[in-house]
Amino acid sequence: MASHVALLFAPINTLDVLKRAGLLGTSAQIAVLDYLQQAEHGHFGAEEIHRRIAKNGERMNLSTTYRVLNQLVRAGFVANVPLGKHHSLYELNTGMAHDHLVCVLCGRVEEFSDVTINRRRAAIAKEFGLRVVGKTLALRGVCADCAARAHPAGPRVR
Template sequence: MSPRSSSPIHALDALKRAGLAGTSAQIAVLDYLQQAEHGHFGAEEIHRRIARTGERMNLSTTYRVLHQLVGAGLVANVPLGKDHSLYELNTGKVHDHLVCVVCGRVEEFSDVTINRRRAAIAKEFGLRFAGKTLALQGVCADCAARAHPARP
């Protein structure tokens, strides 16, 4: 895990502590996620935002770097289906996600009962967690209201 940073130097330190090489692409992606106020970003969005800063990097490199950062525990992957994931800085805070399938809004939540049940299931099956992300998908209240406005 890495604290939020305001410079690529802190990103490089975090990468080195995690056993990564600290390439310019790794620094750019981690630094972007550290500086982002808070959020969940698709790989394409991360790539676009980094490109706006002048950093030249292929989209395939962005995906590869995200995979490396997830493997090192610096970034968390929120899987949303077969070919779509969101990424966020791994703060170490255990939480799950509510994802609107219409607007894409992501809300974080933590529930003690879910966390206990998840641990019990892992123990029952002798599973050591490699990741423990739960993403519940549905339609948020705002999108539902727009689709079916209340009648007077």
């Protein structure tokens, strides 16, 4: 998987990268991967990816967008950040280990990396003889901005 990630940042065209990973290199795969590469770092829902690609003139069904995202996740190019029963965000897999903090009110996603969590995750996998092929940790809660809007600090009444 890491070898595919390294290819994304080399000056090689997207079609070649996809074919080397065993994918067909369809126009939809190219459009999604190109979008995620050009979008800088971010976390996007499938619907948002679909809408932004369509805005650029690429024609594909939303179901095709979901299918392509799943193909790119399996190939290691894209990471899936599950947020609940039927909702995920997608991001370009840069190969950098990180986890996510997700606000359940505004949807803001912040990344963090913690050496202790990473070590513990590796130790648990080793203890169970598990060869890790993917991992996700998304801590869900209310961000400080949303909490402040819900309970603005004001003068205290005695």
